[in-house]
Amino acid sequence: MDLLNAFIVLSNFVLVPAIAYGAQLAIGALGVTMVYGILRFSNFAHGDTMAFGTMATIIATWGLQAAGITFGPLPTALLAIPVGIAACAALVLATDRVVYRFYRAQKVVPVIMVIVSIGVMFIYNGITRIILGPDDQRFADGERFIISARDFQEMTGLEEGLAIRTTQGITLVVAIIVVVALFWFLNRTRTGKSMRAYSDNEDLALLSGIDPERVVRVTWLIVAALATIAGVLYGLDKSYKPFTYFQLLLPIFAAAIVGGLGSPIGAIAGGFVIAFSEVAITYAWKRVLEYTLPESLAPDSLVQLLSTDYKFAVSFVILVIVLLFRPTGLFRGKSV
Amino acid sequence: MKKLLMATAATALTAGTAYAQDAESVPLGILLSFTGPIESLTPAMGSGAEMAISEVSENENFLGGAAVTPVRGDATCVDAAAATAAAERMITSEGVVGIMGADCSGVTTAVLANVAVPNGVAMISPAATSPALSSAEDNGLFFRTAPSDARQGQVLASILNEKGVGSVAVTYTNNDYGKGFADAFQAAFEEMGGEVTLSAAHEDGKADYSAEVGALASAGGDALVVLGYVDQGGAGVIQAALDTGAFDTFAFGDGMIGDALTAAFGSDLDGSIGTAPGSENEGGAIFAEMASEAGIDGTSVYAGESYDAAALLLLAMAATGSTDATEYSGAIMDIANAPGEPILPGQLGDALQILADGGEIDYQGASGVELVGSGEAAGSYAEYTIEDGALSVVGYR
Numbered sequence A: 001m002d003l004l005n006a007f008i009v010l011s012n013f014v015l016v017p018a019i020a021y022g023a024q025l026a027i028g029a030l031g032v033t034m035v036y037g038i039l040r041f042s043n044f045a046h047g048d049t050m051a052f053g054t055m056a057t058i059i060a061t062w063g064l065q066a067a068g069i070t071f072g073p074l075p076t077a078l079l080a081i082p083v084g085i086a087a088c089a090a091l092v093l094a095t096d097r098v099v100y101r102f103y104r105a106q107k108v109v110p111v112i113m114v115i116v117s118i119g120v121m122f123i124y125n126g127i128t129r130i131i132l133g134p135d136d137q138r139f140a141d142g143e144r145f146i147i148s149a150r151d152f153q154e155m156t157g158l159e160e161g162l163a164i165r166t167t168q169g170i171t172l173v174v175a176i177i178v179v180v181a182l183f184w185f186l187n188r189t190r191t192g193k194s195m196r197a198y199s200d201n202e203d204l205a206l207l208s209g210i211d212p213e214r215v216v217r218v219t220w221l222i223v224a225a226l227a228t229i230a231g232v233l234y235g236l237d238k239s240y241k242p243f244t245y246f247q248l249l250l251p252i253f254a255a256a257i258v259g260g261l262g263s264p265i266g267a268i269a270g271g272f273v274i275a276f277s278e279v280a281i282t283y284a285w286k287r288v289l290e291y292t293l294p295e296s297l298a299p300d301s302l303v304q305l306l307s308t309d310y311k312f313a314v315s316f317v318i319l320v321i322v323l324l325f326r327p328t329g330l331f332r333g334k335s336v
Numbered sequence B: 001m002k003k004l005l006m007a008t009a010a011t012a013l014t015a016g017t018a019y020a021q022d023a024e025s026v027p028l029g030i031l032l033s034f035t036g037p038i039e040s041l042t043p044a045m046g047s048g049a050e051m052a053i054s055e056v057s058e059n060e061n062f063l064g065g066a067a068v069t070p071v072r073g074d075a076t077c078v079d080a081a082a083a084t085a086a087a088e089r090m091i092t093s094e095g096v097v098g099i100m101g102a103d104c105s106g107v108t109t110a111v112l113a114n115v116a117v118p119n120g121v122a123m124i125s126p127a128a129t130s131p132a133l134s135s136a137e138d139n140g141l142f143f144r145t146a147p148s149d150a151r152q153g154q155v156l157a158s159i160l161n162e163k164g165v166g167s168v169a170v171t172y173t174n175n176d177y178g179k180g181f182a183d184a185f186q187a188a189f190e191e192m193g194g195e196v197t198l199s200a201a202h203e204d205g206k207a208d209y210s211a212e213v214g215a216l217a218s219a220g221g222d223a224l225v226v227l228g229y230v231d232q233g234g235a236g237v238i239q240a241a242l243d244t245g246a247f248d249t250f251a252f253g254d255g256m257i258g259d260a261l262t263a264a265f266g267s268d269l270d271g272s273i274g275t276a277p278g279s280e281n282e283g284g285a286i287f288a289e290m291a292s293e294a295g296i297d298g299t300s301v302y303a304g305e306s307y308d309a310a311a312l313l314l315l316a317m318a319a320t321g322s323t324d325a326t327e328y329s330g331a332i333m334d335i336a337n338a339p340g341e342p343i344l345p346g347q348l349g350d351a352l353q354i355l356a357d358g359g360e361i362d363y364q365g366a367s368g369v370e371l372v373g374s375g376e377a378a379g380s381y382a383e384y385t386i387e388d389g390a391l392s393v394v395g396y397r
Helices: A002-041 A048-066 A077-105 A110-133 A149-156 A166-188 A190-200 A202-207 A214-238 A242-247 A249-259 A264-282 A287-293 A308-325 B001-024 B042-056 B080-091 B105-119 B131-135 B149-162 B177-190 B210-219 B233-243 B259-269 B283-295 B303-320 B325-336 B348-356
Strands: A145-149 B025-032 B067-074 B096-101 B124-126 B142-149 B167-173 B195-202 B223-229 B250-252 B273-277 B341-342 B362-364 B380-386 B392-395
Touching: A002 A048, A002 A166, A002 A190, A002 A214, A002 A249, A002 A264, A002 A287, A002 B210, A002 B303, A048 A077, A048 A110, A048 A214, A048 A242, A048 A249, A048 B250, A077 A110, A077 A214, A110 A242, A145 A149, A145 A166, A149 B080, A166 A190, A166 A214, A166 A264, A190 A214, A190 A249, A202 A214, A242 A249, A249 A264, A249 A308, A264 A308, A264 B210, A287 B210, A308 B067, A308 B195, A308 B210, B025 B042, B025 B080, B025 B303, B042 B067, B042 B283, B042 B303, B042 B348, B067 B080, B080 B096, B080 B105, B096 B105, B096 B303, B105 B124, B105 B177, B124 B303, B124 B325, B131 B149, B131 B177, B142 B149, B142 B303, B149 B177, B149 B223, B149 B250, B149 B380, B167 B210, B167 B233, B177 B195, B177 B223, B195 B210, B195 B233, B210 B233, B223 B233, B233 B250, B233 B259, B259 B392, B283 B303, B303 B325, B303 B348, B303 B362, B325 B362, B341 B348, B348 B362
Parallel strands: B025 B067, B025 B096, B096 B124, B124 B142, B167 B195, B167 B223, B223 B250, B250 B273, B341 B362
Antiparallel strands: B273 B380, B380 B392
């Protein structure tokens, strides 16, 4: 029995990675849920919007690095994020102008918008690959660790090590800032209130003199910012490859739907639910149990519920369960 | 009945032309993946084989001065149906008497089973390394100048064993290469008394391998054996293992050995070991020189093996005086192994002379050919260690 070491192992392999991953999913899911709540369709192009915003940030980062500008111990990419957001905002606003506005004016049913967004997804996909190519890009610099496993062991004298990467810390801090800013904006500013009004009841909002096109524009701006930030954090923490962003679409949608589509607080909760389920279900619990259980009960097997190959299946299963038993999600969003 | 008659007549005709060609022209198939995942390697491989062909062609001691004409076909590496069709065309319409190929293990297996064996044509693959090919039904028609990964598994296991590593966790890239290699390694390591705590696959091209490393870390072990690709998931696994402090000693298969490895991780990997095909024979250097004179990169992977594969086929034909695979394939093992006069690249003319005089040869070639078992290269591997952030060869096995 050694609860301290058990907790360290658990933190190192489950808690810390899942919190960082959950925060990244939450910001991604916030973008999806904003589009769903205000523009009323599931935006399948969101993963590739993230990839595009991140790509713009990466190019700007390289520019800064070439000019000799760095951000001390923090990744230079954080300085380049505004450029990425601007490029991404230009892209989504142009897309809205050329594509979505046409269908909105025709008042098409949401499923057509979904199909349209799949078309947009393929276009974004192509643009990113033409500009930066399909390969892995590493753009993280600065200090790699807040505390590395070896330092932690030396400091505490414990058998197990705990590593916290700088990018994991940054992810959490940025996520908190983004969420607070978003909630302040939606609840306290006039524009934010008009967006919520438009989301709750479009006709009533129009009657009270809200400019719908302005609401749409602001929504896209926020979505571009959220997508870029989520993409950059994920890319810094893990690695950047356009295809993995496309794959992220599933856990992000699962997070948004589990939390309740259209509900910002639900998107955040959903992100963490999905992240913790994915990590905890595919983790091999042997070491943790060895520390917590008396020796006679220590397991011989790995105590792994699902092989790591099935990581994405976990999001699917949770999605199906939630849709079966609580279609509006945990926080009573709109039903799908 | 009419169809059967026609078919028989057609077969007789093709057989007739094949015999008629014997005197002046011998077509030899070069079946390589000129398109697909290894398309960057195959041009040098094809040219390597053609160097051997031009050396032998029209030599007075080769089947009475017959000309050898190369017939290229695309094996695609991944599409078994396309590779089978290409091989079928070579045999039925071009009348090749032997095939230098194929390269990737999957298509090689398909061509062997569906085309080479039914048609009775011999194949020598320069690059297929899957252990499964050692036990394939080949009627004695299949050989390879590339070693089976089973051999590399044994080499890697014995290095770890000698270093006193008692237990390891294994992770491999999820394909025929990775799975075959991992199984071979595990069998060899356990036979030597070591323990494999977990053998788990990883998918290439993912952003994050912390979950995979979490499972491997739980299983534990003195070292982590990574049998993947250095520019793919293998690097991601190492990164996650180093970050979480799960492992700090590693053992690598040939897919991981490259400058990209030390460039990415540097001295973090100090004390780790690895294996990759390599040998100290003089043939390799001679071949590289010959190749660069011909405008080919002779150091390119498997280019030398391709030269050797084509040379073996042609020398066997010369030794038996026949282009019928059922007759000449029996001679391939004799030519490749001792006793006899050692033959290096560029000495194929001398070899033909010795054979014509009734002597014996021991073909060494560019890759130090030594065929064992069911006709595959014994395999010589370089042992690498990483010290001060640099890969260095410490010996050959």
